[in-house]
Amino acid sequence: MAVHHISDINSPYLAPYQQVRDRDALGPDGRPGLFIGESAVVIGAMLRAGVDVLSILTSDRHAERAVAMVDEARGFRSHMPDPQVLLVADDILDATVGFNIHRGFLAVGRRPTQRTVREVVPPHGQDALLLVVEEINNIDNIGQLFRNAAAFGCNAVILSPGCHDPLYRKSLRVSCGCALHVPYARSDAWNADLQYLRDDEGFALLGATGGGEKTLREVAEQLARPQAQPRRIAVIMGAEFTGLCVDTLAACTARVKIPMAVGVDSLNVGVAAGVFLSRLTEQ
Template sequence: MTAPRHVIRIEDPDDPRIAAFRSIRERDLTGRENRFIAEGTVVLRMLAAAHARGGDFAAEKLLLLENRVAGLAEELAAFPPDVPVYVASASVLDAIAGFHLHRGVLALGHRQTVASPADLIDRLPASALVVMAAGISNHDNIGSIFRNAAAFGADAVIMDATSCDPLYRKALRVSVGGVLKVPYARSGSIEENLSLLLQRGFEVWALSPAGRAEVRTIAAAPRMALITGTEGSGLPSAILDRFNTARIAQAPGLDSLNAATATGIALYEIARAQGRL
């Protein structure tokens, strides 16, 4: 049986020990300088695993609804003893967060190392699958792309500087912790990042409703990269003209699939062709 974890009770929403959790939505908009809020049981479990691995992510402190503690004994035991666990009543927790927090599970994490696209690509194995995101500004989409990348065994996600931060609370939640599992880099332009991949022997495929090849016909290569663009405008014509393009067959009547959905389907096909599944 897992031993009960020592917890620290918070009675005052202005307690300085939990200041990092205060007014969560407003801080989501201003950023936290490589710190982030993980929300929900599954993401908490993923943060514990990431912390145990060492490297990119570490947990700093936890804040829980008082009636959630007993049911989280196993998850809490996965964190080292020096990570404090604070608990509060529903009214105090809502006052801290600034809205009704029905899940009642929060953690403050820290991204300890921030890799450049070049550094990340140089660490990849000889056989690799990379997802590239260009201009993805919707947090639901970026979270879903990471969830797909984790599900289908992608080795990395590389985003240009115009894509949104995957450590935004909603993106992290939608990814079901995939952001904490799949290595990623976010900087530079899509052209600069594609040049890095080409220099390192990647075969690049760009997703487009007008792609020249159907995604199921893509032949496996040792190193492959899949590019997905933003909703509406998609990828720039200069990218589509320069690289292999793939489409996903669908019934008539719709213009295209959601960016994250299309990425998931294409990733499945490529991962299967590479023998990852």
């Protein structure tokens, strides 16, 4: 493993980390083919997920921990090179990225190959649980949804075309790196892909909506009964205030609500997804 002690802020080793927020604002175009991981938790997830991590940037104070992170993950990376460890003084670290890195670690990795909806859906004949996400463009919510998907054993996450990038630095941090471990695909034909999941792959499409005809408890109890066919469920979540679009609701096998107290008509999408997935997986 190469460890570099860097004292020059203009070092080419630091180029991928220059002005992180400005490049984040450009989305994937800000650093084509690459993404930034922030925090030791996320970088550990990057290393264990088999991401091609090019380098880890941290303070001189964290040198021992940075080296240990790479060493501990080596069993997951048998055919991959170690990332370079870049060590700088705290003032150079903050000046390079453009803000105070109070979490102490950044890393640059190559983006995994984009997968299609058909590639991430488990084969026929198997039980499966999908989290299907429509037009969620809040960076925190997209991270929370991936963390929920990991916590409740979803086989994959399906994103609509307008969803935020789950590998955006803050979204990835909120997900605790789960977006690197839960398979996902971004749909490029939303209505057709919903129909494919329902008609070709045999998924029950459960649309989460405050106007649902059935409660979550009713649907969960119905799906928990013994069945001759595999239990294949896709939970569809939309933004809290706009909800699911008309065409998506029309494609659903069931429109499902979470009963709430009088005067409360919605939950944050991350909270609602957690309630849905917990109830559907506890049987």
